[in-house]
Amino acid sequence: MTALEDRSVRPEVTTGPIRGSHKVYLDGPDDLRVPVRRVELSTGEHHDVYDTSGPYTDADATIDVRAGLPALRAPWIAAREPVDGAATQLAWARAGVVTPEMRFIAIREGVDAELVRSEVARGRAVIPANRCHPEAEPMIIGKSFLVKINANLGNSAVTSSIEEEVEKMVWATRWGADTVMDLSTGRNIHETREWILRNSPVPIGTVPIYQALEKVDGDPAKLSWEVYRDTVIEQCEQGVDYMTVHAGVLLRYVPLTAKRVTGIVSRGGSIMAAWCLAHHRESFLYTRFEELCEILRAYDVTFSLGDGLRPGSIADANDEAQLAELRTLGELTAIARARDVQVMIEGPGHVPLHKIAENVRLEEEWCGEAPFYTLGPLATDIAPGYDHITSAIGAATIAARGTAMLCYVTPKEHLGLPDRDDVKTGVITYKIAAHAADLAKEHPRAQARDDALSAARFEFRWLDQFHLSLDPDTALSFHDETLPAEPAKTAHFCSMCGPKFCSMRITQDVREYAEAHGLTSVEAIEAGMSEKAEEFTSSGGRVQLPIVNG
């Protein structure tokens, strides 16, 4: 009996629209329906935002986690033909074919479909879309597009259940996770992953070596190519869209970590290092990489080449071990691409701000501009409990330089396992980092949301401001702590200034006057202002000053 047939398991998941918005589908060619989250404004206008939440936020959708989500991509997958034996987005892109996924993504990103195809063709962007995961809504990871974020989930040995993991996935995508990595271990790995895949609107990533290790009772030395290969095939068949493979951990690199402050901190990396030491040979991930490519190509699963030797502290950043592995990942990228398999490259970790640019430069140079996918990096080691913040600083910086996807870090990093609130905090924090980078890259769509929210703030449209924010619930609750009254949300003042006067109100007066009189020269505006000033003077405003800002 599969998990989906087990009636006793019936996860409760969060459904319904996010406050102040509702799901809308944009129509595209070939009956494409591209979801966006539409924020209706009090001005009568609306603002559409990129939406990762799937049918769960669609008030009209019927959610049955036993049935799973509709197989959105099934007809596309059934209809098309391989190119020279390869049925991958890379193969089609190279052949000049614009797939339905590419058209879907073009609408979603607000760019031309040809840009999507050409970026995929040159390997600078990837579309993680296993043909066995038709439920996922197509998305793209590449420096020419919106910066994406990943949320890590997975039941650890004893702490959580299948139901909790499905809800965590739904919860993470509700707040903006573009992909989810299922790092489940211990009991029910296969079953948990099945539930997540069948119900996930976003691509799912895994680290197959984790499950393979379970199969050999947790002893790295007992791992073998056969056990690993069978595990990869099992996961490909289930629909995993991208897999982290630590194939760059070579035997001769392991000693380079001996003098580090924090040695090897990647679990995958340490597992492979343990195997290399146990057998005193190069790992099967490296020696059997071509065979691995053949398997992933058959399903169009994307490689996420893992940085098993990434630095785990500021002291170890950009060191010989890290960079030696990165060079090897570049060689493996070329091998995979030659077989039409999509590739992205994982990055650190812990890196001080002045060493971040070099990480991006070398990754692009050595790995043929494959999309960079980094964990943070943390810009300092000294704030356990706040590593979502230490890493968001590094993440925004590295994404502004061209990193395509950011793996989130929660407040529990280094200390424990994230709960539901930690997952939301991690996702929102990383949406901030990704958006700050989109602004820095001057993505055509990025600033529109800032401008809409700031205009609402300036015009005292409080609810519009909250609804346009990344977390309307939190913004509203913070505001209500000071001014709970409903009228306060429409009044022309804020909790920090009095009702008759505030810093924004006076400039609003200035602007309205200037506009009303169609003033053009500074002199004319000043003249007008002296009049306006008398009105203001006679109104005798009262200032109550804030304790924030100068």
Added chain:
Amino acid sequence: MTALEDRSVRPEVTTGPIRGSHKVYLDGPDDLRVPVRRVELSTGEHHDVYDTSGPYTDADATIDVRAGLPALRAPWIAAREPVDGAATQLAWARAGVVTPEMRFIAIREGVDAELVRSEVARGRAVIPANRCHPEAEPMIIGKSFLVKINANLGNSAVTSSIEEEVEKMVWATRWGADTVMDLSTGRNIHETREWILRNSPVPIGTVPIYQALEKVDGDPAKLSWEVYRDTVIEQCEQGVDYMTVHAGVLLRYVPLTAKRVTGIVSRGGSIMAAWCLAHHRESFLYTRFEELCEILRAYDVTFSLGDGLRPGSIADANDEAQLAELRTLGELTAIARARDVQVMIEGPGHVPLHKIAENVRLEEEWCGEAPFYTLGPLATDIAPGYDHITSAIGAATIAARGTAMLCYVTPKEHLGLPDRDDVKTGVITYKIAAHAADLAKEHPRAQARDDALSAARFEFRWLDQFHLSLDPDTALSFHDETLPAEPAKTAHFCSMCGPKFCSMRITQDVREYAEAHGLTSVEAIEAGMSEKAEEFTSSGGRVQLPIVNG
């Protein structure tokens, strides 16, 4: 009856050492005693960190808020002579005099006293130290030194009391605030400030126009040079160390804000704009600036030239209004320095990452490298409720470029008034941003703490890791949520890996072996490892994999 004589007012403040550390005083020349917070490690070593908390964290100190703190600087102030009529740190520095404050700071920063003197002499650093505030421990603000942070406090119209404000000041400095701005308004401004000054171990800043406005019933048009002058003198006499003066808001600049998305968002800026419009003249802050310099010089109060026209949104960053005012601040800086008055320059606000470098470049070029003191800046507008994070991203970035002090932003920014928890969150978040910048600037002392904490993490010295962190209480509580047992804090495993094996443990094995055999060449290390590997294999470790990291 003054506040200090009023026995009915007796604030309760937080005292006692921060977990895992205790106060130590380093002896210097001339009986200098420089406070540091000493973290005792389980290895028998200790790590000293910069300490802003004053006597409140000294277990041996007797705290009586009615008596105030000891007048640390009184004998130095009594002993010295003016230079050409000027008794300011700038005047002495220019005359080649190394003051006791400079010697104190040199020990505190771990640099040569001559560097302190020369940086002050060229105006690239300031020492805010009003001769009427002898209780404060000397500190320096300049790009050649550790990045500093400011916390804004102040009772607003109805929400808080004197007792609460004194405790908030103590609370903010406990967690690392280098200066505190008292932005109190409404009732008891003078009395509240008196309590804060007499009990503050850090320099206190104010925005005098706020109190002046109270004196004219909150009507900007009724403000006058006389009312403002008297207010400044009153505050100088009380001991305010630096004052925000929005003297760069010129009448002709006001119209430049008319087309902005968010107009004028600085309260001081909007007050002066209102005055300029009401009188259709340049403000008295600008026309009487020389007289203002004479007053501040008499007390060695430092100017913090305010950016009244700073951008309040991404859309308005680096615009004509902002830059026009910055040029004027540069002119005013020269006027003040000619009179031996110290100056720093306030900066934005809201700036996208790609426009931050230009802010620092222009400020240094136009304002003679005066220390830059910025509010954030926020790197995006779309996350109300998380603006401590949006601004920490901008703050770390601008500080890495040379900004000397960062004004914190709390989660309540734009929404309401920060409570005690918000103040702590704001301070810790900004310590992270400041430290990330210190690392990027390769400050000699910055990385030592990261290395000490990472070594503790790698060696499973859990309590050492927590005690070396910015917030030991939070790190410990997060850890205990997963592994409450006391032994877990000394055990060689973490909540994310099993007891026999984890990614750090294996590299620790590798390192120990390499060190034990004094191996030098990669071959030798590999040879050694194959042995070590057998030991490892026979030990049959068990991995329980984490749900964080790849």
